[in-house]
Amino acid sequence: MSAVAVRTGLRGTGLRVDGETLAGTKSQVEPLESELIQRVLGGQHEAFRELVRPCERAVFMATQAILKNEADAEDAAQEAILKAFTNLPMFRGDSKFSTWLVRIATNEALMKLRKERRQKLHDSLDDGSKNEKGDYVPRDFADWREIPSEALQTKELRQALSRALASLTAKHREVFVMRDVQHFTIEETARLLGIRKSAVKTRLLRARLQMRDALAPGMDGSWSTGRREYKQVRPW
Amino acid sequence: MVIEISCEEVWREVSNYLDREITPQLRARMREHFKGCKHCTAVLDGTRNVVQLVGDAKAFVLPAGFSDRLYQKLDRKLSKDRPS
Numbered sequence: 245m246s247a248v249a250v251r252t253g254l255r256g257t258g259l260r261v262d263g264e265t266l267a268g269t270k271s272q273v274e275p276l277e278s279e280l281i282q283r284v285l286g287g288q289h290e291a292f293r294e295l296v297r298p299c300e301r302a303v304f305m306a307t308q309a310i311l312k313n314e315a316d317a318e319d320a321a322q323e324a325i326l327k328a329f330t331n332l333p334m335f336r337g338d339s340k341f342s343t344w345l346v347r348i349a350t351n352e353a354l355m356k357l358r359k360e361r362r363q364k365l366h367d368s369l370d371d372g373s374k375n376e377k378g379d380y381v382p383r384d385f386a387d388w389r390e391i392p393s394e395a396l397q398t399k400e401l402r403q404a405l406s407r408a409l410a411s412l413t414a415k416h417r418e419v420f421v422m423r424d425v426q427h428f429t430i431e432e433t434a435r436l437l438g439i440r441k442s443a444v445k446t447r448l449l450r451a452r453l454q455m456r457d458a459l460a461p462g463m464d465g466s467w468s469t470g471r472r473e474y475k476q477v478r479p480w
Numbered sequence: 481m482v483i484e485i486s487c488e489e490v491w492r493e494v495s496n497y498l499d500r501e502i503t504p505q506l507r508a509r510m511r512e513h514f515k516g517c518k519h520c521t522a523v524l525d526g527t528r529n530v531v532q533l534v535g536d537a538k539a540f541v542l543p544a545g546f547s548d549r550l551y552q553k554l555d556r557k558l559s560k561d562r563p564s
Contacts, residue, residue, distance in 0.1 A: 449495035
């Protein structure tokens, strides 16, 4: 099956999916994964559940990060998984199945987002603070050296992360998610979105700084203590 | 000798610094700047923490009932389709 065939299955979104370029030509499919794929292709459709189950979270993360609305994200995730089933014969195994599926999900979410954009001409999201040259200027210099990994268990931090992500403009959010949530390289992100590497870097900087501004004041423990006001943690 | 760099220039490159997408010379200038600037160090540390936090799979959870709804939909499709 050719790369063209893979593209054809996902055509019409502006997102170029090219497994050969992104993942190399060597087969990267795990033996169990490969066996499950063969079973599905052989007509044992129930094996598709087993194939998809370990990827559910990654697929939802991909769509949720691009679409602000949880219901839309779930809808896009479901559509992506159904599309993966239909297009499974076109999967060539030169990337992991999960990677391929996440790309389809990203594609599905972007397609939904672009449809929304066409309907709503102006993106009303916060444009952040800019200086006279148009650069993003950090708003907060709170000292934030500790990573409270246990804080991720808390609903408050997860909600804060979602809110912060939702505060980014769509174009910054999609770059941030591809690079920092889904761990695509800068080159891959540029290729998938059809933009220059320099644009990826510029948007990534803006997104990361804005996320930091949105989250830094909360890292003083207010999420874990449940206080509404932030404790001062600035070193000056 | 390392040429000084301003806070504004550091903010513009902090993301590239984390991704190692800058020249060794610029990296050295930024490192020198961080030694004496707690504001920029706070920006660097915070930005790095954001990247680590969102990169952690625990940062995002599935909505309640997600899997049930997905498999119901999938079962409906599987019962009438097969990969073509």
